[in-house]
Amino acid sequence: MFGAARALTASGTGSLSYIPGEPFICRAATNSEELQGPPRQLKIAWNANAACTVAAAVAKERGIFAKHNLDVDFVNFGGSTDQLLEAIATGKADAGLGLALRWLKPLEQGFDVRITAGVHGGCIRLLGSKAANIDSLESLRGKAIAISDQASPAKNFFSIYLAKKGIDPAQEVEWRQYPANLLALAVDKGEVQALAEIDPLPYLWLKEGKLNEIATNLTGEFADRTCCVLAIRGSLARSEMPVAAALTRSILEAADRVANDPADAAAIYSGYGGRGSLEDLATMYRSHTHHRHPVGAELKKQLLLYTDELRAVNVIKRSTDPAKFADRIYLDVLS
Template sequence: MYLRKTAALLTSVLMLTALTACGSSGDKNGGKDGEYVLKIGEAQGALCHAPLQVAMENGYLDEAGIKWERVDFGKGDIQAALGAGTIDCGFGLVGKFVQPIDNGLNMVVTAGMHTGCTKLLVKSDSGIKTLDDLKGKKIGVSSLAGSECVTAKRALHEAGFDISAESKDVEFLVFGVTDQPQALQNGAVDAICTPDPVATQAEKEFGLDVLLDTAVTEPYASEYCCVTFVSKELAEQHPDVAAKFTDACLKASAWVAEHPDETAKLQVEKEYVSGDPAANAEILKSYQFIPSVKGGQEALTNVSRDLKTIGMLQDSTDPDELATRSFKKFEGVPDSYKTEDGKLVAVE
């Protein structure tokens, strides 16, 4: 396996150095696809990144003939790393990418990987039973620009809330993901919108009520939350590498669907996530790992339209045009894969 773990310290100084010293992703290794070393960004603790982790660990990238290295971020800003050229590609929640793309981030989405992975939780004795009951309340999120905040804003807007910064309908407060359950217990917030595995772990440990679960609550349950992405430079200058990366992740997602227990065990053994593999496997089983290129494009379009409606995009932005220019379908990559008789079969 061609694998070299690198630690990326995402300070502005180092990212500026990477950008000025290395140039764009297209400049590395003479511009030849066969020589190019793909820099794959990965954040620690991301249970739902299972397809990307499996693509790296189970050999799907190697089988495609890609030379690659994994760039670990801990809790770093993957969008900033992409913009600085520290990475070429990665995996993440589509909700947190749309606004940065609108502001000029050099990213294109390439496929949808799965549904689910975010929950809006309240204490069982809070008296809050529906989204309407959150009027005037405080919600804890990891970032005001993060996907969890975007999900909450989309749902609350649909429920009739004014979620503009000037509104008093609801207030969003920032806490680290692992700090959110305690903030809820201490009364610092009235609800938290947070990703798995923290969401499900907190739900069980504290007996929390679920107001929204993107794995089961429509329309989010039918919408891909996590997607693969590549830089515009990679898509334009090394399209074959970008296509092979996308294809490998599609295959890996289909494999995860059939092997959630093995996936959860691999994630813990390879130190991508912590926790009990059996418990993590149950969370993975609640998602729909049915990868789809078309599904990724549809999710990008849906989120872009919603963010335009609720005022999170620039006034001049056409959401459909944004979704069109920030999505890339590569020739030779099928829409999906499924398992038949123990083998992965392409689905067009």
């Protein structure tokens, strides 16, 4: 079922990933292509409450955007993913950060938006009720899992993960939708036996001691996968490649800073309304892979793998060619 994914997992040929501390000069715009003149103004669409987009806030608050001659404003976007991608494609925003497993299905519609970098992995968790003895994937057969929406990246990821482990995510578990902040309460009340969500909520709930962590999106073969990605309006990337490169470099430099100083990232995220104590948030960020942000052939391979896996669980259309789709939605701006 996951034939294309299996075939590519073993192949590292042509892979490329940004190495923390390594200069980008060999893959990105040369000095002669660096942005000149007044700072280039850009708008980035994001969700300020999402822990996984903290690299953007770090880039702004610690002067990384400014260093790359960018003047960035944020557009806090609470609408659907389709609306967010349409806003980028039509110029209401220039770029956005979000989760690949939420964006791939809408990108199938053909929005002129190009992914330029993976930012990190590790922010999606599956937690089981200790009271209901849910401590493994096998114990989830015939049980209900709380999710915040039916197209959530948590549902998409764990549908893939369950299927790979021989559990039919459509027939052998039930997905029940609740408001995100009520998922743990639904488990407490016994309405469901597990929950799947993106940080910070599941990390904070895990600390309360009533839930087991069954898996994350770094478990097993997914240890090196990215989840959060940067995407830029296609017309901007084509007409102003140095701007797209400067923005991508800024986000990756900021992600590296999150990895090296998670306490500072926690303080910045908290300042944007993030919930949780600074100590808890810093520990949460240490559990993510902000030091690993793939670009180039490695990222394109990951997008292909996700597409193939989403086809296998009937999220992406079976007629979609994963390799052609990855070619269409990814753009290398750093070579």
